[in-house]
Amino acid sequence: MPNRLAQETSPYLLQHADNPVDWWPWSGEAFEEARKSGKPVLLSVGYSSCHWCHVMAHESFEDQETADYLNTHFVNIKVDREERPDVDAVYMEAVQAATGQGGWPMTVFLTPDAEPFYFGTYFPPAPRHGMPSFRQVLEGVRSAWADRRDEVTEVADKIVRDLAGREISYGDAQAPGEEELARALLGLTREYDPQRGGFGGAPKFPPSMVVEFLLRHHARTGAEGALQMARDTCERMARGGIYDQLGGGFARYSVDREWVVPHFEKMLYDNALLCRVYAHLWRSTGSELARRVALETADFMVRELRTNEGGFASALDADSDDGSGKHVEGAYYVWTPAQLVEVLGEEDAELAAQYFGVTDEGTFEEGASVLQLPQNEGVFDGDKVESVRRRLLAARAERPAPGRDDKVVAAWNGLAIAALAETGAYFDRPDLVEAAVAAADLLVRLHLDEQARLARTSKDGHVGANAGVLEDYADVAEGFLALTSVTGEGVWLEFAGFLLDHVLVRFVDEESGALFDTASDAERLIRRPQDPTDNAVPSGWTAAAGALLSYAAQTGAEPHRTAAERALGVVKALGPRVPRFIGWGLAVAEALLDGPREVAVVGPALDDPATKALHRTALLGTAPGAVVAVGVVGSDELPLLADRPLVGNEPAAYICRNFTCDAPTTEVGRLRSSLNG
Numbered sequence: 001m002p003n004r005l006a007q008e009t010s011p012y013l014l015q016h017a018d019n020p021v022d023w024w025p026w027s028g029e030a031f032e033e034a035r036k037s038g039k040p041v042l043l044s045v046g047y048s049s050c051h052w053c054h055v056m057a058h059e060s061f062e063d064q065e066t067a068d069y070l071n072t073h074f075v076n077i078k079v080d081r082e083e084r085p086d087v088d089a090v091y092m093e094a095v096q097a098a099t100g101q102g103g104w105p106m107t108v109f110l111t112p113d114a115e116p117f118y119f120g121t122y123f124p125p126a127p128r129h130g131m132p133s134f135r136q137v138l139e140g141v142r143s144a145w146a147d148r149r150d151e152v153t154e155v156a157d158k159i160v161r162d163l164a165g166r167e168i169s170y171g172d173a174q175a176p177g178e179e180e181l182a183r184a185l186l187g188l189t190r191e192y193d194p195q196r197g198g199f200g201g202a203p204k205f206p207p208s209m210v211v212e213f214l215l216r217h218h219a220r221t222g223a224e225g226a227l228q229m230a231r232d233t234c235e236r237m238a239r240g241g242i243y244d245q246l247g248g249g250f251a252r253y254s255v256d257r258e259w260v261v262p263h264f265e266k267m268l269y270d271n272a273l274l275c276r277v278y279a280h281l282w283r284s285t286g287s288e289l290a291r292r293v294a295l296e297t298a299d300f301m302v303r304e305l306r307t308n309e310g311g312f313a314s315a316l317d318a319d320s321d322d323g324s325g326k327h328v329e330g331a332y333y334v335w336t337p338a339q340l341v342e343v344l345g346e347e348d349a350e351l352a353a354q355y356f357g358v359t360d361e362g363t364f365e366e367g368a369s370v371l372q373l374p375q376n377e378g379v380f381d382g383d384k385v386e387s388v389r390r391r392l393l394a395a396r397a398e399r400p401a402p403g404r405d406d407k408v409v410a411a412w413n414g415l416a417i418a419a420l421a422e423t424g425a426y427f428d429r430p431d432l433v434e435a436a437v438a439a440a441d442l443l444v445r446l447h448l449d450e451q452a453r454l455a456r457t458s459k460d461g462h463v464g465a466n467a468g469v470l471e472d473y474a475d476v477a478e479g480f481l482a483l484t485s486v487t488g489e490g491v492w493l494e495f496a497g498f499l500l501d502h503v504l505v506r507f508v509d510e511e512s513g514a515l516f517d518t519a520s521d522a523e524r525l526i527r528r529p530q531d532p533t534d535n536a537v538p539s540g541w542t543a544a545a546g547a548l549l550s551y552a553a554q555t556g557a558e559p560h561r562t563a564a565e566r567a568l569g570v571v572k573a574l575g576p577r578v579p580r581f582i583g584w585g586l587a588v589a590e591a592l593l594d595g596p597r598e599v600a601v602v603g604p605a606l607d608d609p610a611t612k613a614l615h616r617t618a619l620l621g622t623a624p625g626a627v628v629a630v631g632v633v634g635s636d637e638l639p640l641l642a643d644r645p646l647v648g649n650e651p652a653a654y655i656c657r658n659f660t661c662d663a664p665t666t667e668v669g670r671l672r673s674s675l676n677g
Helices: 011-015 028-037 051-061 064-073 085-099 134-147 149-164 178-191 208-221 224-239 268-285 288-305 337-344 346-356 382-396 410-426 430-447 470-487 490-507 540-555 558-567 569-574 583-594 609-619 668-674
Strands: 023-025 041-046 075-080 106-110 116-120 319-321 327-329 457-459 598-603 627-632 652-657
Touching: 011 051, 011 075, 023 028, 028 041, 028 075, 041 085, 051 064, 051 134, 064 134, 085 106, 085 116, 085 149, 116 134, 116 149, 134 149, 178 208, 178 224, 178 583, 208 224, 208 268, 208 583, 224 268, 224 288, 268 288, 268 410, 288 410, 288 430, 337 346, 337 382, 346 382, 410 430, 410 470, 410 609, 430 457, 430 470, 430 490, 470 490, 470 540, 470 627, 490 540, 490 558, 540 558, 540 569, 540 583, 540 627, 558 569, 558 583, 569 583, 598 609, 609 627, 609 652, 609 668, 652 668
Parallel strands: 023 075, 041 075, 598 627
Antiparallel strands: 041 106, 106 116, 319 327, 598 652
């Protein structure tokens, strides 16, 4: 019989609705039940495409004996970390502080007052590699709760006090200047892997936000080393197994330093960020590889993640049916030589094996290989390779597909909107811009209420109950601002303003300028989460700084610029010390140092060829964080267009920076030079 999770909309929670565990969703009722029954709480946090979450579910939560023990001695709460990033952040901070590491599934034991006292991640069903079994953990916690309750509550009180003392106070420092950004670049150079690209060792995650900083730093200063790190990292990722060489799009991370074997889940946020990064790399270098990867990644998002309502789903699972009924990680993506022969025949299979690096030994498990792209691809017959790729992709489509998490997360859709809008504009793909507009329409129609408060998720056209957090407001505003520059439609600037007004009122500390991840009127947790460092996505703190700065450049709104500058104080403090983990903040700081530049393009009509040429040139400018407004002369739809006449009856572009405007130009070449250096 289904448990309480059957009433939820989260695909991850619904995956556990038929567990014999008597799960509760995160709710006041669950903690009230714990208080009434005198039981501790088991909090289990994961997400739909998490491989080890599924493993622990199969091993423990689907086991009747384990479930009986849990139901007898605990109140059991299941949380989708993607729906409740605030809950996840608070308890992950406790896990990391106590154990020095974290991850998912996250397993935390709480008092009925939601105070944590014992932590872990995955626990196996039997003792393994020095890890206790899950049953041993449960028995130990139950015994401590029954026999040493005072000691347990004392530990919980101390943990909560320690967490409360971690509030960040960098918000009132000055924004970083030339010195701090140079030191951040030096720090990245020290951690850079010159042989393989990227930073650090295994596992290797796509450093999207850091690459954006490197591209902006090069654009502002001409530093060739920054561009080299960005270019080489992007090329190594694009040629590696982390990139889907048949269908486009990136996996979550590489388990090795060489980008060969990925963790196969595909996340919307990774692909949105990387699509934009590769489009920006092409804008800076003209790289054909960057162009292809940007477009293929955009097409992947539209083809495989777009929902019926026009939004974008969260993720594709790492696991899929291997054809025998067994769910195996990577089964959808890997190939053996025999499988190539079966699809292509002997001759073309040999070509495919050489081109994609498929060997008898394999690069993955059981002799299978993850497809890679060779350095010497130019020696292969391009038409032949393309034929092989199409046939392999068609054959792969016949395999059981990975599951899809269909919930629409506001923040990640904001990132996708920005990426698709810009990629569509750069490469003359109006269909991609239309997809961005459709997703933005969905967010406005479904996720925004009458007060412009943002809901974090929706699914199948039904909005979720969880309030948006800072990253939702910031990233959706970022997407709307990108649409403003691409389409010239003032409505997107207006909606961005609504969201950023909420940021100023409900997320910013008035005294210090620091930001919190949850609103002042959000549900009270044991600590109000606040993290300025990047994880898989830009932190809400620095994403808000970037959106506030862009909005101020579009509108001249001084409170928004002041808030952005104050928020960047944290980047001055952390950027030189941990540049890998505050890349988006460094990128925003580059925009602030450059102005950012404000470009207004006016013409007799938006479809006028000369106006379109100036507009596209403005969008392709590499000046960090530049904002663009385009419209018909005399229009007041966008503030930057006010009092901007034609020049000699010709379309013109106006460039301003730091309250100083250059003379307008009607020439594409002059505009290009002004925005590239």
